[in-house]
């Protein structure tokens with residue numbers, strides 16, 4: 327089975343609950359939609375668990391906008407990216423690593439922050455932009471009108487940030503693929519449109535984590551509720 331898992335945002339509790347329900351087998355594949363940290367305070371445990379899972383299972387880590395921004399900031403030294411981190415939970419996340427988090431971020435102490443986030447930075451080079459499973463294309467946010475017929479799919483900054491109102495959600499990519507995305511928390515229940523399925527069930531906001539299984543057309547929620555999308 328394949329499981330396409332939504333935005334975790336450091337919500338270790340919901341990740342653990344979801345995995346307890348799914349009970350992934352050795353030959354199952356776990357595709358994570360990105361945004362592994364920021365907003366919640368369970369980043370260390372989340373990263374440890376993801377590394378552990380990568381050792382025992384076929385895991386695909388997709389890149390979210392938070393990965394995109396941390397990479398630009400820490401590896402690309404684009405200091406103007408700090409505003410995003412301050413605004414969208416990066417500082418809250420860093421506080422788990424250091425009581426000096428605020429000063430370190432405001433003074434752009436990139437080397438010190440990189441030491442804290444070493445495990446995360448180790449994952450970044452292995453992250454992919456998208457993955458296909460049958461007639462589904464898993465990605466963090468979305469693609470534009472112009473990209474609907476373009477292959478291969480080449481990602482640019484907006485692809486990590488697009489909201490559903492800027493994604494052609496009624497159409498299928500290349501006429502055959504339904505997007506499976508996170509990034510925008512629309513509802514505590516999955517949203518299904520002809521060309522777009524949203525499984526961000528709000529783990530970043532203290533709500534749920536969701537996993538879409540293409541083989542069963544079900545979304546499994548971290549509280550045990552199952553949604554049939556078939």
Ligand SMILES: [Mn+2]
Pocket residue numbers: 333361390391392466508509510
């Ligand atoms: Mn996102």
